[in-house]
Amino acid sequence: MPHDFMPGLAGVPAATSSISDVDGQRGILEYRGIRVEELCAKSSYLETAYLLLFGHLPTQGELQRWTNDVTHHRRIKFRIIDLMKCLPEQGHAMDALQAAVAALGMFYPGRNVKDVENNYWSAVRLVAKLPTIVAAWARLRYGDAPIPPRDDLGFSENFFYMLTESVPHPLWAEIFDDCLILHAEHTMNASTFTGLVTASTLADPYTVVASSIGALKGPLHGGANEEVVVMLKEIGTADKARSYVEGVLGNKKKLMGFGHRVYKVKDPRATVLQGLCQSLFKECGSSPLYEVALEVERAAGELLKGKGIHPNVDFYSGIIYDKMGIEVDLFTPLFAMARVSGWLAHWLEQLRENKLFRPDQIYSGEHNRPYVPLAQR
Numbered sequence: 001m002p003h004d005f006m007p008g009l010a011g012v013p014a015a016t017s018s019i020s021d022v023d024g025q026r027g028i029l030e031y032r033g034i035r036v037e038e039l040c041a042k043s044s045y046l047e048t049a050y051l052l053l054f055g056h057l058p059t060q061g062e063l064q065r066w067t068n069d070v071t072h073h074r075r076i077k078f079r080i081i082d083l084m085k086c087l088p089e090q091g092h093a094m095d096a097l098q099a100a101v102a103a104l105g106m107f108y109p110g111r112n113v114k115d116v117e118n119n120y121w122s123a124v125r126l127v128a129k130l131p132t133i134v135a136a137w138a139r140l141r142y143g144d145a146p147i148p149p150r151d152d153l154g155f156s157e158n159f160f161y162m163l164t165e166s167v168p169h170p171l172w173a174e175i176f177d178d179c180l181i182l183h184a185e186h187t188m189n190a191s192t193f194t195g196l197v198t199a200s201t202l203a204d205p206y207t208v209v210a211s212s213i214g215a216l217k218g219p220l221h222g223g224a225n226e227e228v229v230v231m232l233k234e235i236g237t238a239d240k241a242r243s244y245v246e247g248v249l250g251n252k253k254k255l256m257g258f259g260h261r262v263y264k265v266k267d268p269r270a271t272v273l274q275g276l277c278q279s280l281f282k283e284c285g286s287s288p289l290y291e292v293a294l295e296v297e298r299a300a301g302e303l304l305k306g307k308g309i310h311p312n313v314d315f316y317s318g319i320i321y322d323k324m325g326i327e328v329d330l331f332t333p334l335f336a337m338a339r340v341s342g343w344l345a346h347w348l349e350q351l352r353e354n355k356l357f358r359p360d361q362i363y364s365g366e367h368n369r370p371y372v373p374l375a376q377r
């Protein structure tokens, strides 16, 4: 049966899902029907992860159990740490994360994905252990010992503690938690789709998440947040922003942190992140990168007027992480740490009515070619 080919599967539904929804014209993002702005104002990352995974806001008892389970599964096996010690320290943190997550699957009996109880514990482990892996890698590559998690600290506080061995300012932990909420889920994007393709073979969830991490790494997806900070540092000062943007657009290149397949207005997550930047700077002083970013946004707004290209989620997030002293190549791993709950929510949803992904192709090659012997080529 002939089909229209849609490059990048643009506009082609790959699933029916009740997890999240984007209105790209009005700039609205909802998780299970709740606006992300409201979740940032009232919820926590762990509560939002529960909402995504299980479809409803947890009761007090449910939240207590979920928080307790995640908190007590943050530790990683010494063999995972040993594995990371063997990786080249100049390698990308996303590659280390992908390798460690794939290896996690060898330690846990998560193979039978029809077992609901097993699936719950796989979700707990993955949500709990990704931050520990990211923080461990951040230290191991400098020859420093990983810092074990502290059970008395909340999810975001503990992440900073494992990274720096000190408990962060409560505002930092709060802002970071909001960043995780904003990155937790985003409908049918490249990494979610990649995970679902892997999941459709009934592969275990560690393999599913490792596949998604691979897709998230690229600069057209999660990797853009790193490129934005590199770009802002390259521009240096706000007065150079306009000529830089003119140069990029004049050379028909893409401005990193701008544009989106679905949003044709400013990404609502970029708006919230910009507000978070301002709250952070009020407490800790501004960042020169922010001044440059504002000018880039202003110049791009004028030069790309009417094209529907506006700041996306990656434009302001890196400025926050940079101000918090987090290294640039950890930005995408932070994205993965948050998005794992969205990936797993889609995995659980798909398992209820799984069908192996097996798309079609339009063959554009030849037929009936003769085999030419090597000596005659």
Ligand SMILES: CC(C)(COP(=O)(O)OP(=O)(O)OC[C@H]1O[C@@H](n2cnc3c(N)ncnc32)[C@H](O)[C@@H]1OP(=O)(O)O)[C@@H](O)C(=O)NCCC(=O)NCCS
Pocket: 219, 220, 221, 222, 224, 253, 254, 255, 256, 257, 258, 259, 260, 261, 262, 307, 309, 312, 313, 314
């Ligand atoms: C995200 C992205 C891949 C989505 O793009 P898409 O839906 O595939 O759209 P296209 O790449 O086909 O772009 C459509 C048009 O908008 C332009 N455009 C899109 N994003 C642009 C950007 N960031 N800077 C300048 N122009 C851009 C393209 O050049 C193209 O123009 P044309 O029609 O004159 O040729 C794209 O916007 C991009 O590469 N952005 C930069 C990377 C980034 O920030 N990624 C994070 C996404 S959350």
